Amino acid sequence: xxxxxxxxxxxxxxxxxxxxxxxxxxxxxxxxxxxxxxxxxxxxxxxxxxxxxxxxxxxxxxxxxxxxxxxxxxxxxxxxxxxxxxxxxxxxxxxxxxxxxxxxxxxxxxxxxxxxxxxxxxxxxxxxxxxxxxxxxxxxxxxxxxxxxxxxxxxxxxxxxxxxxxxxxxxxxxxxxxxxxxxxxxxxxxxxxxxxxxxxxxxxxxxxxxxxxxxxxxxxxxxxxxxxxxxxxxxxxxxxxxxxxxxxxxxxxxxxxxxxxxxxxxxxxxxxxxxxxxxxxxxxxxxxxxxxxxxxxxxxxxxxxxxxxxxxxxxxxxxxxxxxxxxxxxxxxxxxxxxxxxxxxxxxxxxxxxxxxxxxxxxxxxxxxxxxxxxxxxxxxxxxxxxxxxxxxxxxxxxxxxxxxxxxxxxxxxxxxxxxxxxxxxxxxxxxxxxxxxxxxxxxxxxxxxxxxxxxxxxxxxxxxxxxxxxxxxxxxxxxxxxxxxxxxxxxxx
Numbered sequence: 395x396x397x398x399x400x401x402x403x404x405x406x407x408x409x410x411x412x413x414x415x416x417x418x419x420x421x422x423x424x425x426x427x428x429x430x431x432x433x434x435x436x437x438x439x440x441x442x443x444x445x446x447x448x449x450x451x452x453x454x455x456x457x458x459x460x461x462x463x464x465x466x467x468x469x470x471x472x473x474x475x476x477x478x479x480x481x482x483x484x485x486x487x488x489x490x491x492x493x494x495x496x497x498x499x500x501x502x503x504x505x506x507x508x509x510x511x512x513x514x515x516x517x518x519x520x521x522x523x524x525x526x527x528x529x530x531x532x533x534x535x536x537x538x539x540x541x542x543x544x545x546x547x548x549x550x551x552x553x554x555x556x557x558x559x560x561x562x563x564x565x566x567x568x569x570x571x572x573x574x575x576x577x578x579x580x581x582x583x584x585x586x587x588x589x590x591x592x593x594x595x596x597x598x599x600x601x602x603x604x605x606x607x608x609x610x611x612x613x614x615x616x617x618x619x620x621x622x623x624x625x626x627x628x629x630x631x632x633x634x635x636x637x638x639x640x641x642x643x644x645x646x647x648x649x650x651x652x653x654x655x656x657x658x659x660x661x662x663x664x665x666x667x668x669x670x671x672x673x674x675x676x677x678x679x680x681x682x683x684x685x686x687x688x689x690x691x692x693x694x695x696x697x698x699x700x701x702x703x704x705x706x707x708x709x710x711x712x713x714x715x716x717x718x719x720x721x722x723x724x725x726x727x728x729x730x731x732x733x734x735x736x737x738x739x740x741x742x743x744x745x746x747x748x749x750x751x752x753x754x755x756x757x758x759x760x761x762x763x764x765x766x767x768x769x770x771x772x773x774x775x776x777x778x779x780x781x782x783x784x785x786x787x788x789x790x791x792x793x794x795x796x797x798x799x800x801x802x803x804x805x806x807x808x809x810x811x812x813x814x815x816x817x818x819x820x821x822x823x824x825x826x827x828x829x830x831x832x833x834x835x836x837x838x839x840x841x842x843x844x845x846x847x848x849x850x851x852x853x854x855x856x857x858x859x860x861x862x863x864x865x866x867x868x869x870x871x872x873x874x875x876x877x878x879x880x881x882x883x884x885x886x887x888x
Contacts, residue, residue: 397414397422401562402465402470402611402616402619402620403615405467405468406464406467406468409456410462416453416511417453419468420448420449420513421446424445426560430538430558430560430879434554435534435535435536436516436517436554437471438486438514438515438518438530439484441514444512445512445513452511453467455509461508464619465509466508466509467511468510470505470565471513471514471516471556471560472502472515473518473549473552473565474517476596476597477497477597478502480495481515483495484532485518485521486517486519487520487521487745487746488745489720490598491724493723497596498596499596500630503596504624505565508623516549517533518530518547518548518549518550518551519547520749521600521711521749522549522600523752525547525548526544526550527546527550527554528806528809529547529746529748529809530551531746537580537844538557538877539580539844540802540843543579543805544579545579546576546578548567549567552564552566552610553579553610556610558877563610563611563617563620564610564611567600568606568822569600569826570601570604570826571819571821571822573834574822574834575798575818575819575834575847577610577847578797578847580802582834583834583835585617586825586831586833587608587831587857588635588830588831588855588857591637591831592607592621592624593628593634594633594634595628595631599710599714600714601706601707601714603706604703604707604710608621614833614861615865617833618646618861619642619643622641622642625637635855637855639855639858642857642861645857645859646865649862650684650866651685652685653685653791653863655681655687655790655791657795658692658793659692659693660692661693661821667801669841670799670800673838674846674848677838677848677871678794680870681866691786693786694782695775695778695779696824699824700816700819701772701775702779702827704752704816705771706769706772707752707756708752708755708759709769710756711749711756712760718741718745719740719741720736720737725744727743727744780829783830783853791853791856791863792852792863793850793851793852794850794851794863796847797847798821799818801846825851830854831856832850833849833864835850836848837867
């Protein structure tokens with residue numbers, strides 16, 4: 395039996411049945427990390443000693459009957475912007491290169507209570523600012539399907555680690571598509587839940603009104619099981635919502651008869667790669683054959699989503715990142731004259747180019763004389779986008795479209811043109827602006843063998859609709875293959 399090929403819930407069942415021990419599963423994942431990390435660079439930190447120690451503790455609790463959930467004993471990777479007590483949490487940045495938090499993020503704590511074994515922290519775009527995992531201070535992550543291509547971002551490390559079977563599932567964060575877009579590029583499944591469903595306590599903030607934590611896994615079943623565990627009302631997070639309907643695994647039903655699915659014409663026009671379009675329409679046809687009512691409609695305001703998003707996200711980022719000043723923790727410049735010079739030099743040396751770009755943009759749109767012209771206008775646009783979705787969901791249960799306009803670009807291609815990188819988020823950012831749930835499910839590959847992702851969007855607190863639609867599509871599509879890494883890549887050399 396190949397342990398690594400199992401999904402998280404399949405492994406959980408085998409551990410519960412005594413067919414696989416927690417230590418065996420952890421050792422298998424750690425061996426895969428050792429084999430591939432020289433090439434892929436999915437992790438910033440691997441806690442081998444801690445993971446093996448935790449595996450023994452969890453096994454004992456399972457044997458005693460204390461832990462009996464579907465994910466007990468299953469090894470997981472955590473995105474490096476989620477605090478883990480005592481384990482380095484860097485946001486893949488130089489400015490937090492040595493930060494060891496004194497507390498654990500609520501979502502991670504929920505996984506630990508369910509018996510998760512944390513393998514380590516995954517690479518990401520610095521402070522989650524980027525769409526390719528190339529802005530990391532710890533080097534780029536490579537796509538397991540083709541190591542010359544990016545894995546997407548900012549949760550590229552989490553998605554690549556799941557695709558390469560370096561973990562059984564992972565946590566990511568999604569501010570403008572940072573779970574769904576890399577899931578599409580890496581051929582894995584990822585869910586961004588409704589804003590407020592998962593506590594943001596312990597998530598190092600980028601855009602506080604947009605950030606949401608979610609799972610990345612091999613299939614819809616795993617994502618639903620993980621989301622069920624991490625969803626909670628948390629008094630430590632003022633935006634956390636109290637919900638009674640978080641039994642997401644109950645919607646794993648292969649039945650979409652009568653489900654109304656809308657296909658926005660705005661998502662199928664200019665800029666969309668013909669191969670991506672063909673696979674998305676094929677997936678829509680599959681759901682139609684299973685009894686869903688699929689029709690095209692005009693969503694409107696799509697062209698305003700990117701400018702509104704980057705104004706709001708950058709404004710919030712400039713505010714959130716002001717706390718990193720070299721005083722209490724993180725990087726401090728070696729030579730300086732006075733306090734203000736220390737602030738200036740520490741931040742100049744500690745932040746990367748993309749983070750500086752967004753801080754400057756955010757400071758500009760919040761400055762006197764420009765606040766009304768840009769920031770307030772962006773907030774009004776955000777409200778209009780939410781209204782457009784509200785009108786769409788009066789008619790449809792689920793909105794279906796692509797997760798990204800293309801498959802994964804080659805390394806270095808996007809960074810040379812930041813505007814092109816920003817435009818790559820066109821299908822995902824509206825979901826964050828409106829606080830909606832969204833999910834990416836692999837639906838095919840292009841002529842180069844790179845994965846294509848189908849995005850399913852639901853109304854607020856209607857994750858069950860997208861889970862049901864995704865699960866039904868998955869059943870019709872059949873088993874999804876793992877990427878075939880070349881022998882050269884496996885040896886850690888390109």
